[in-house]
Amino acid sequence: MAEIKNDLSVKYSLATRIVHWLTAIGIFVIIPIGLKMSEMEISADKLALQKTHNIIGLVLLLLTLFRVFLYFKHERPANLKTGSKWNDKLIIFIHNSFYFVIIIMAISGLVTNVTTGVWEAVQANDVSLYPAIIENVPAQVHKLLYLVLAVLILMHIGGVLKHWITNKENTLKRIL
Numbered sequence: 384m385a386e387i388k389n390d391l392s393v394k395y396s397l398a399t400r401i402v403h404w405l406t407a408i409g410i411f412v413i414i415p416i417g418l419k420m421s422e423m424e425i426s427a428d429k430l431a432l433q434k435t436h437n438i439i440g441l442v443l444l445l446l447t448l449f450r451v452f453l454y455f456k457h458e459r460p461a462n463l464k465t466g467s468k469w470n471d472k473l474i475i476f477i478h479n480s481f482y483f484v485i486i487i488m489a490i491s492g493l494v495t496n497v498t499t500g501v502w503e504a505v506q507a508n509d510v511s512l513y514p515a516i517i518e519n520v521p522a523q524v525h526k527l528l529y530l531v532l533a534v535l536i537l538m539h540i541g542g543v544l545k546h547w548i549t550n551k552e553n554t555l556k557r558i559l
């Protein structure tokens with residue numbers, strides 16, 4: 384494949400770069416917390432973990448809403464060219480999907496909290512209020528979307544590595 388020369392000296396804006404890495408850290412922390420929490424027996428520890436999960440999730444929601452604002456207000460570097468039109472479109476699709484998936488994840492988590500009584504238990508800090516079963520449509524959406532998010536992350540990181548290997552370009556320069 385021909386080497387494509389993207390201009391790597393043009394970066395995303397500082398705010399976009401900071402939000403990118405804060406979000407990445409948040410997601411790498413919140414997913415294991417969510418998985419751990421959902422397999423625990425009801426206990427004070429589970430309640431504390433749920434509280435932490437809710438707080439990180441809401442911070443991620445705010446960061447992503449701010450990121451939507453940045454998307455429209457801050458100049459962005461030209462879209463990456465890979466040598467394949469299909470691949471170029473896939474990159475944009477993955478980037479844009481992240482915005483939607485994170486926002487819907489956070490909203491479904493919030494709705495799950497409110498509709499199942501989790502929120503009440505967390506606010507009152509009362510384990511006895513924690514629902515025995517968390518099972519409704521928002522909870523299912525939340526569980527399904529985390530898998531979608533995991534696939535997007537794998538494709539995203541895989542894409543960075545693939546681009547590095549095939550096109551010999553370190554695209555991290557644009558986001559660091």
Ligand code: HEM
Pocket residue numbers: 410413414415416417418420421436437438439440441443444485488489490491492493494495496501517518522525526529532
């Ligand atoms: C924005 C990013 C978020 C991610 C990536 C995320 C991820 C996860 C994961 C991986 C689980 C475990 C799912 C499973 O059992 O298979 C989970 C559970 C849960 N999350 Fe989130 N979450 C996010 C935001 C939120 C927010 C903002 C809230 C509420 C304010 C929330 C509330 C919950 C609740 C109540 C559960 C328990 C569901 C259950 O046990 O069935 N999440 N989350």
Ligand code: HEM
Pocket residue numbers: 395399403406407408410411450454463477478479481482536539540543554555556557558
């Ligand atoms: C796990 C959470 C992550 C999410 C949600 C995410 C999301 C995004 C999004 C939406 C963009 C486009 C810029 C923007 O609109 O902000 C982007 C760019 C980028 N991300 Fe991530 N990212 C994550 C993690 C990572 C990780 C771990 C790496 C390291 C390999 C990485 C490497 C990059 C690179 C190199 C770019 C620049 C692509 C370009 O030049 O256009 N990301 N990311």
